[in-house]
Amino acid sequence: xxxxxxxxxxxxxxxxxxxxxxxxxxxxxxxxxxxxxxxxxxxxxxxxxxxxxxxxxxxxxxxxxxxxxxxxxxxxxxxxxxxxxxxxxxxxxxxxxxxxxxxxxxxxxxxxxxxxxxxxxxxxxxxxxxxxxxxxxxxxxxxxxxxxxxxxxxxxxxxxxxxxxxxxxxxxxxxxxxxxxx
Amino acid sequence: xxxxxxxxxxxxxxxxxxxxxxxxxxxxxxxxxxxxxxxxxxxxxxxxxxxxxxxxxxxxxxxxxxxxxxxxxxxxxxxxxxxxxxxxxxxxxxxxxxxxxxxx
Numbered sequence: 001x002x003x004x005x006x007x008x009x010x011x012x013x014x015x016x017x018x019x020x021x022x023x024x025x026x027x028x029x030x031x032x033x034x035x036x037x038x039x040x041x042x043x044x045x046x047x048x049x050x051x052x053x054x055x056x057x058x059x060x061x062x063x064x065x066x067x068x069x070x071x072x073x074x075x076x077x078x079x080x081x082x083x084x085x086x087x088x089x090x091x092x093x094x095x096x097x098x099x100x101x102x103x104x105x106x107x108x109x110x111x112x113x114x115x116x117x118x119x120x121x122x123x124x125x126x127x128x129x130x131x132x133x134x135x136x137x138x139x140x141x142x143x144x145x146x147x148x149x150x151x152x153x154x155x156x157x158x159x160x161x162x163x164x165x166x167x168x169x170x171x172x173x174x175x176x177x178x179x180x181x182x
Numbered sequence: 183x184x185x186x187x188x189x190x191x192x193x194x195x196x197x198x199x200x201x202x203x204x205x206x207x208x209x210x211x212x213x214x215x216x217x218x219x220x221x222x223x224x225x226x227x228x229x230x231x232x233x234x235x236x237x238x239x240x241x242x243x244x245x246x247x248x249x250x251x252x253x254x255x256x257x258x259x260x261x262x263x264x265x266x267x268x269x270x271x272x273x274x275x276x277x278x279x280x281x282x283x284x285x286x
Contacts, residue, residue, distance in 0.1 A: 025217075029213070034202055037205055047215075050212065051216050118194050118197035122194040122198050142195065142198055144199070176187065
């Protein structure tokens with residue numbers, strides 16, 4: 001059986017066929033999970049974020065204009081939901097960040113060359129950033145998006161994205177220098 | 183100094199890019215969980231909608247009763263527009279006269 005196009009699955013969903021939407025989810029869940037994983041390692045929160053992304057897509061499917069591919073549209077929604085999650089983490093999770101800081105700092109000195117430790121160190125350093133800085137640096141450095149793509153995904157102006165990326169890099173360097181000094 | 187910080191940051195980014203954490207266990211049956219949540223939301227929405235429709239006759243009866251009550255207990259109004267205007271005007275003139283604001 002030939003694979004249905006995104007367009008026909010969207011039309012079927014809009015006509016009331018939820019099975020068609022399930023196929024869309026199957027097609028794009030890997031993309032959404034991989035982006036959300038850049039922002040949280042907590043399994044429950046990850047599942048919540050991904051569900052939120054697809055529920056928003058389902059609710060707003062009528063507004064999808066087909067000017068860009070569906071993948072781009074769903075990535076944009078995922079970016080927005082991840083940003084909202086970052087902001088709520090910032091308000092509610094300071095205690096957890098602090099505990100993680102101590103744990104990583106204890107092991108950082110003897111394990112810098114280890115790739116896993118490097119990733120943990122970066123995750124810890126990223127957690128210290130403001131949500132907007134973290135979002136920009138994650139999209140540009142980890143997801144390897146260009147400034148233009150980041151502008152498109154976040155809806156911020158080009159100069160805003162550049163300024164936030166610069167600030168995020170400076171802040172990360174300061175955080176890592178302080179960590180190295182200990 | 184700044185150069186070494188840049189290099190260090192570059193190495194950390196490269197390490198993070200090189201290997202993505204695995205979420206395949208969470209992806210299993212994700213569609214089922216999601217579609218169940220969507221169906222649940224639909225049921226909830228439609229039950230509110232149904233409840234609102236079922237309440238329509240009750241609201242209509244309340245509106246009817248309040249209309250009847252207001253018609254029954256409010257003072258009768260004159261159907262004559264001129265009389266209603268002059269009634270009001272007479273009150274104003276009397277008040278002005280008593281307050282000494284009247285010219286005549």
